[in-house]
Amino acid sequence: MARLTIDRVSKNFGNYRALDAVSLEVRDGEFLAVLGPSGCGKTTLLRQVAGFDQIDDGEIRIGDTVVSGTRQHVPPEHRRVGIVFQSYALWPHMSVFDNVAYGLKVAGVKDPERTRRVREALALVGLETFAERRPGLLSGGQRQRVALARCLVTEPSLVLLDEPLANLDVHLRAAMEDEFARFHERTATTMIYITHDQAEAMALADRIAVMDRGRLLQLATPSDLFRQPANETVARFIGEGMVLPAEVAAADSEGRCRGRIHGLELSLRASPLQKAGHAKVCLRARDLAIAGPGEPGLAAHIVRTVYQGGFFRLEASLVRAPDITVHLEVPEPFHHGPGDVVDIAVHDGWVLPAETESSSQ
Numbered sequence: 057m058a059r060l061t062i063d064r065v066s067k068n069f070g071n072y073r074a075l076d077a078v079s080l081e082v083r084d085g086e087f088l089a090v091l092g093p094s095g096c097g098k099t100t101l102l103r104q105v106a107g108f109d110q111i112d113d114g115e116i117r118i119g120d121t122v123v124s125g126t127r128q129h130v131p132p133e134h135r136r137v138g139i140v141f142q143s144y145a146l147w148p149h150m151s152v153f154d155n156v157a158y159g160l161k162v163a164g165v166k167d168p169e170r171t172r173r174v175r176e177a178l179a180l181v182g183l184e185t186f187a188e189r190r191p192g193l194l195s196g197g198q199r200q201r202v203a204l205a206r207c208l209v210t211e212p213s214l215v216l217l218d219e220p221l222a223n224l225d226v227h228l229r230a231a232m233e234d235e236f237a238r239f240h241e242r243t244a245t246t247m248i249y250i251t252h253d254q255a256e257a258m259a260l261a262d263r264i265a266v267m268d269r270g271r272l273l274q275l276a277t278p279s280d281l282f283r284q285p286a287n288e289t290v291a292r293f294i295g296e297g298m299v300l301p302a303e304v305a306a307a308d309s310e311g312r313c314r315g316r317i318h319g320l321e322l323s324l325r326a327s328p329l330q331k332a333g334h335a336k337v338c339l340r341a342r343d344l345a346i347a348g349p350g351e352p353g354l355a356a357h358i359v360r361t362v363y364q365g366g367f368f369r370l371e372a373s374l375v376r377a378p379d380i381t382v383h384l385e386v387p388e389p390f391h392h393g394p395g396d397v398v399d400i401a402v403h404d405g406w407v408l409p410a411e412t413e414s415s416s417q
């Protein structure tokens with residue numbers, strides 16, 4: 057298994073810059089998710105790692121070997137990169153065994169080694185007893201496992217997964233998420249997992265690379281992304297963060313500072329380097345609550361309440377800044393409705409670092 061280094065990689069399609077100086081390093085054995093909205097460049101990044109395209113700038117290394125550079129390009133078949141797509145593309149007329157064996161056959165791997173490796177790969181994905189079945193008689197999840205076995209049998213140095221669960225229904229997705237996680241634990245394969253589903257990325261990945269418009273916005277653990285987004289785009293994209301303007305004092309060495317949001321004084325988390333002045337603060341729904349008696353809060357008009365089983369999702373616009381809408385969960389019973397004014401207490405918040413080139417990476 058291998059480390060992957062993507063170093064200032066850019067890719068243009070005509071005048072369109074699909075990847076803009078993207079740098080990231082995937083550690084040996086790491087499970088990295090690449091997350092971002094449709095069209096942000098996820099598949100383009102994966103195609104550069106697989107070697108399907110020539111990059112326009114930068115360098116890609118697998119282990120210590122340069123596989124893509126402005127002057128060299130190792131073809132896909134010599135990169136030892138396995139790929140699993142969302143469409144499994146299995147051969148319908150071949151058995152599961154033959155589908156998995158196909159790549160080895162083409163590569164000239166002879167029996168008995170071929171049979172041994174196919175059986176091992178099928179065992180890894182729990183499909184030993186399905187070897188003689190045709191793909192048409194398998195469930196969607198089982199077909200995806202065949203696709204995974206077919207990729208693993210070639211002993212890739214890293215595995216790229218392009219939205220592998222996108223075609224499965226919700227229940228199967230959850231089951232396959234567990235399978236991927238267990239599979240990764242067993243094999244310690246370096247995996248890069250492309251998705252636009254943040255719950256999936258959070259559940260599976262050691263770290264998540266968030267992309268937007270061809271740029272890497274932040275590379276961090278799921279918890280750090282949620283608790284300490286690097287900028288407003290990540291704050292809003294991950295976990296429906298709310299971003300509000302604030303006045304803050306300089307942070308202490310523990311990363312805490314006093315702040316004021318529309319007149320409400322509160323304590324906030326911040327980088328220890330945070331300076332005093334105007335700032336933007338990311339609030340999470342779980343940081344907000346209806347203020348208790350005597351507790352200070354932001355006065356807000358309720359816009360909508362939606363019952364969600366045991367609690368309501370409440371959306372409200374600030375009385376002092378009606379264009380700012382916040383949302384929170386309030387337990388039932390809750391007897392207010394649209395138009396009513398409530399006080400919303402803020403129990404925590406993260407001061408977004410000032411946007412600079414270096415802080416956005």
Ligand code: ATP
Nearest residue numbers: 069072074092093094095096097098099100101252
């Ligand atoms: P999705 O989640 O919808 O698959 P994505 O994040 O994978 O999106 P990409 O497929 O990488 O996005 O595309 C990034 C941008 O590059 C898009 O605007 C797309 O239209 C453009 N693009 C991708 N491939 C080509 C191509 N071969 N020629 C021209 N433009 C392309």
